[in-house]
Amino acid sequence: MDKYQFIKKQLSKTNKKNDENYVVSRIWHLINNVDVKMITQQYILRDLATKRYALADIYFPQFGIIVEIDEPYHQTEEMLLKDKIRQNDIVQALECEVFRVTVSDNIVEVNKQVDFIVSEIHKMIAKDGFVPWNLQEEYDPITYIRAGFIDADDHPVFKTISDCCNCFGAGYNGLQHSGARHKYQSEIDIKGLKFYPNGEWNNQLEADDEHFTEFNFDPAKNQAYLEKRLHKMRHELALFAHVKSELGGYEYVFKGWYRLDVEETQRIGKLLYNRVSKIMPTYFPKDGEAPTILAKAFDQEREIARFYDEGVLGVFQKKYPKYQIR
Amino acid sequence: MDKYQFIKKQLSKTNKKNDENYVVSRIWHLINNVDVKMITQQYILRDLATKRYALADIYFPQFGIIVEIDEPYHQTEEMLLKDKIRQNDIVQALECEVFRVTVSDNIVEVNKQVDFIVSEIHKMIAKDGFVPWNLQEEYDPITYIRAGFIDADDHPVFKTISDCCNCFGAGYNGLQHSGARHKYQSEIDIKGLKFYPNGEWNNQLEADDEHFTEFNFDPAKNQAYLEKRLHKMRHELALFAHVKSELGGYEYVFKGWYRLDVEETQRIGKLLYNRVSKIMPTYFPKDGEAPTILAKAFDQEREIARFYDEGVLGVFQKKYPKYQIR
Numbered sequence: 210m211d212k213y214q215f216i217k218k219q220l221s222k223t224n225k226k227n228d229e230n231y232v233v234s235r236i237w238h239l240i241n242n243v244d245v246k247m248i249t250q251q252y253i254l255r256d257l258a259t260k261r262y263a264l265a266d267i268y269f270p271q272f273g274i275i276v277e278i279d280e281p282y283h284q285t286e287e288m289l290l291k292d293k294i295r296q297n298d299i300v301q302a303l304e305c306e307v308f309r310v311t312v313s314d315n316i317v318e319v320n321k322q323v324d325f326i327v328s329e330i331h332k333m334i335a336k337d338g339f340v341p342w343n344l345q346e347e348y349d350p351i352t353y354i355r356a357g358f359i360d361a362d363d364h365p366v367f368k369t370i371s372d373c374c375n376c377f378g379a380g381y382n383g384l385q386h387s388g389a390r391h392k393y394q395s396e397i398d399i400k401g402l403k404f405y406p407n408g409e410w411n412n413q414l415e416a417d418d419e420h421f422t423e424f425n426f427d428p429a430k431n432q433a434y435l436e437k438r439l440h441k442m443r444h445e446l447a448l449f450a451h452v453k454s455e456l457g458g459y460e461y462v463f464k465g466w467y468r469l470d471v472e473e474t475q476r477i478g479k480l481l482y483n484r485v486s487k488i489m490p491t492y493f494p495k496d497g498e499a500p501t502i503l504a505k506a507f508d509q510e511r512e513i514a515r516f517y518d519e520g521v522l523g524v525f526q527k528k529y530p531k532y533q534i535r
Numbered sequence: 536m537d538k539y540q541f542i543k544k545q546l547s548k549t550n551k552k553n554d555e556n557y558v559v560s561r562i563w564h565l566i567n568n569v570d571v572k573m574i575t576q577q578y579i580l581r582d583l584a585t586k587r588y589a590l591a592d593i594y595f596p597q598f599g600i601i602v603e604i605d606e607p608y609h610q611t612e613e614m615l616l617k618d619k620i621r622q623n624d625i626v627q628a629l630e631c632e633v634f635r636v637t638v639s640d641n642i643v644e645v646n647k648q649v650d651f652i653v654s655e656i657h658k659m660i661a662k663d664g665f666v667p668w669n670l671q672e673e674y675d676p677i678t679y680i681r682a683g684f685i686d687a688d689d690h691p692v693f694k695t696i697s698d699c700c701n702c703f704g705a706g707y708n709g710l711q712h713s714g715a716r717h718k719y720q721s722e723i724d725i726k727g728l729k730f731y732p733n734g735e736w737n738n739q740l741e742a743d744d745e746h747f748t749e750f751n752f753d754p755a756k757n758q759a760y761l762e763k764r765l766h767k768m769r770h771e772l773a774l775f776a777h778v779k780s781e782l783g784g785y786e787y788v789f790k791g792w793y794r795l796d797v798e799e800t801q802r803i804g805k806l807l808y809n810r811v812s813k814i815m816p817t818y819f820p821k822d823g824e825a826p827t828i829l830a831k832a833f834d835q836e837r838e839i840a841r842f843y844d845e846g847v848l849g850v851f852q853k854k855y856p857k858y859q860i861r
Contacts, residue, residue: 214640220556230546234560239567243642314540316569 219249228280228312232323233267236276239327242334244341246270252299254416262299262416270364271340272333273302276326279311299416300364350375354491356521358506358514361418361487365463370401373449373461378492390443393492397445401461404450414450418464421448423480435480444469446482447489465489466513488513488529506532545575554606554638558649559593562602565653568660570667572596578625580742588625588742596690597666598659599628602652605637625742626690676701680817682847684832684840687744687813691789696727699775699787704818716769719818723771727787730776740776744790747774749806761806770795772808773815791815792839814839814855832858 220234229249237247251268253275255261267276308329310322333339346352348368353359353376367373371381374389377399381389388400404414404421409430414421423438425431438444445468449461466489467482474481490512493499504522506514506529513532516522526534546560555575563573577594579601581587593602634655636648659665672678674694679685679702693699697707700715703725707715714726730740730747735756740747749764751757764770771794775787792815793808800807816838819825830848832840832855839858842848852860 216557216642220553220560227546230556230560231542234546234556235564238561238564241565241646243646316542320567320569 216247219247226280229266229278232276232278232310232312232319235320235323236267236327236330239324240330244339245330245334246342246344253302253305254299254418255302255305265302268300268302268305269330270300270302271342272330273305274326274330274333275302275305275307277307277309279309299418301362301418348372350491354378354493355517357491357502357516357518358488358525359463359491361463361465367449367461367463370399370449370461373401373447373463374399375494376463376491377447377489378494380494380496391447392495394445396443397447397466398443399447399449401449401451404452414464419484421464421467421482423482431478435474435478438469438480439471439474444471445485448482486511486513490515504534506534508532542573545573552606555592555604558602558604558636558638558645561646561649562593562653562656565650566656570665571656571660572668572670579628579631580625580744581628581631591628594626594628594631595656596626596628597668598656599631600652600656600659601628601631601633603633603635605635625744627688627744674698676817680704680819681843683817683828683842683844684814684851685789685817687789687791693775693787693789696725696775696787699727699773699789700725701820702789702817703773703815704820706820706822717773718821720771722769723773723792724769725773725775727775727777730778740790745810747790747793747808749808757804761800761804764795764806765797765800770797771811774808812837812839816841830860832860834858 216237220230220237233247233249240247246269248268248270249266251265252262253265253268255263265275266278268274269276308326310319310326312319348366350367350372353365359365359376365376367376369384370386370388371379371384374381374384377391377393377397379389379392379399387402388398391397391399402412402414402421402423403410404412409426410424411426412421412423423434425434445466448464448467450464451459452462454460465484466486468485470481470483486508488506488508490505500517502515502517503519504516505512506516506525514525516525522534525532542563546556546563559573559575566573572595574594574596575592577591578588579591579594581589591601592604594600595602634652636645636652638645674692676693676698679691685691685702691702693702695710696712696714697705697710700707700710703717703719703723705715705718705725713728714724717723717725728738728740728747728749729736730738735752736750737752738747738749749760751760771792774790774793776790777785778788779785791810792812794811796807796809812834814832814834816831826843828841828843829845830842831838832842832851840851842851848860851858
């Protein structure tokens with residue numbers, strides 16, 4: 210996969226809607242910068258309290274910018290339903306700036322609205338701290354290993370469950386299962402989960418990603434797996450949601466570090482997990498060399514990140530002043 | 536209809552093909568000038584001798600520029616067949632400059648090729664004599680009436696058969712027939728014809744527009760109409776081809792002034808017409824006021840244009856030095 214395929218796909222998602230195709234392609238081509246990442250038709254969590262989310266017509270993750278295209282017609286229920294699988298990939302973008310383009314039959318008016326958004330994005334690109342979009346790095350576990358942590362807020366995406374495990378030093382080349390044990394942390398499993406109807410399984414990820422449940426429609430099977438997880442398996446998970454990919458297949462999005470809620474699970478008869486951290490430390494493989502750790506970040510007593518580089522540490526501290534660095 | 540709808544439609548024709556959609560939208564948005572007309576998927580006659588024509592991915596009629604997009608895959612036979620009706624609207628663009636964009640997976644390479652074409656078009660816009668695209672005027676008979684002539688090379692298009700007749704001073708508001716008599720020229724009929732299978736009729740327009748035939752599959756009906764045309768009707772026609780419109784419906788494209796070939800028609804048993812001129816004089820309505828005629832253009836003894844304006848006359852003389860001005 211490359212940027213050309215990626216962006217083509219973003220444009221093609223608007224194929225059926227000519228107004229959207231016009232606006233999206235105009236924004237992309239006038240930004241005219243392959244260092245900018247643009248995602249179309251992305252579910253965005255916009256309000257934590259009400260858990261309200263919306264399907265953003267265009268989302269620029271580097272700038273936290275959403276563009277809504279007000280078309281003469283609206284999405285049908287059917288279209289929304291068809292898109293249900295993608296709803297499991299919800300990006301938290303609470304502080305997003307929202308721009309609107311109101312489509313009319315006046316091409317000059319439509320262009321003027323788009324041009325304003327483009328000029329705003331050009332200002333953002335010119336700002337210090339703009340990080341160019343690097344598609345190869347994004348999908349490569351080594352990017353997160355070298356950083357020393359993986360943060361759900363960065364919306365990390367992987368092609369395979371092996372890559373998910375490799376963020377934590379697994380060193381796998383291939384893996385047939387839906388996960389594996391964490392090689393460094395004896396309490397943690399790494400798990401890829403489908404949050405859409407999948408045979409007898411009906412797992413649910415809350416819209417704000419703070420909780421999820423694992424549930425089997427067959428009461429016997431549900432109880433058996435519940436007991437196994439409660440009494441024989443690890444209670445913490447590095448969670449990767451299996452979602453529809455930009456390019457047609459499926460991929461895994463890192464959601465965070467979760468812990469089984471034993472009490473509530475027994476009460477409701479359904480495995481319930483709570484997120485304990487959006488950030489997890491990553492690991493170099495055991496058989497390879499690793500740089501010296503300069504510092505670690507802690508959320509109370511929980512280690513959530515390790516740092517090999519002063520620059521990365523500095524950016525982290527600026528973004529997360531609440532965490533202790535030791 | 537407006538420019539926004541027109542251009543949206545041009546982009547939407549590339550919906551199914553993501554590479555084409557990317558390139559076409561990039562070219563349009565980076566030209567970034569609503570005075571430029573862009574047509575996608577236009578049949579273009581490229582070689583008069585061999586009558587070879589091609590489906591141009593993008594055509595810029597103001598500049599005589601064609602852009603061909605070389606995609607990793609090609610159009611299927613089925614797609615070409617489906618498009619058969621549009622083939623009847625063939626634009627002569629023999630002197631066209633052809634640019635190619637070869638699609639690859641390198642977005643920077645694709646963009647670079649497009650940017651070169653855009654810069655060439657920007658140069659053409661900057662040149663003297665660039666006439667901004669005016670969609671309203673294009674469809675309005677008064678544009679051609681005021682000019683004093685209508686030229687098939689300009690690819691004049693009309694919404695209704697009334698508008699076709701009105702170019703010759705008919706002054707109709709509506710017309711249920713496929714044509715009418717010329718109000719000023721007693722030898723000429725104005726006629727809209729379908730050049731695609733239409734019930735029992737199978738009319739054929741040659742690819743270079745120099746000849747056409749009218750033919751009914753029912754021998755009796757064919758002979759009856761042939762006799763009527765030969766002996767009771769006018770032998771000359773202002774021909775408008777009924778073609779698929781840019782916006783989904785149908786419209787009429789002016790093809791020229793044709794005369795029935797009596798001898799050949801009798802020999803082959805099929806009405807055959809030859810084009811006698813690509814240019815025809817237009818007329819103001821009889822009941823309205825008309826400006827003074829400054830001069831007329833003649834192709835031998837045939838009046839093909841009249842002029843009310845020195846500027847229009849000057850442009851015509853420059854373009855057609857072979858015609859006599861009196």
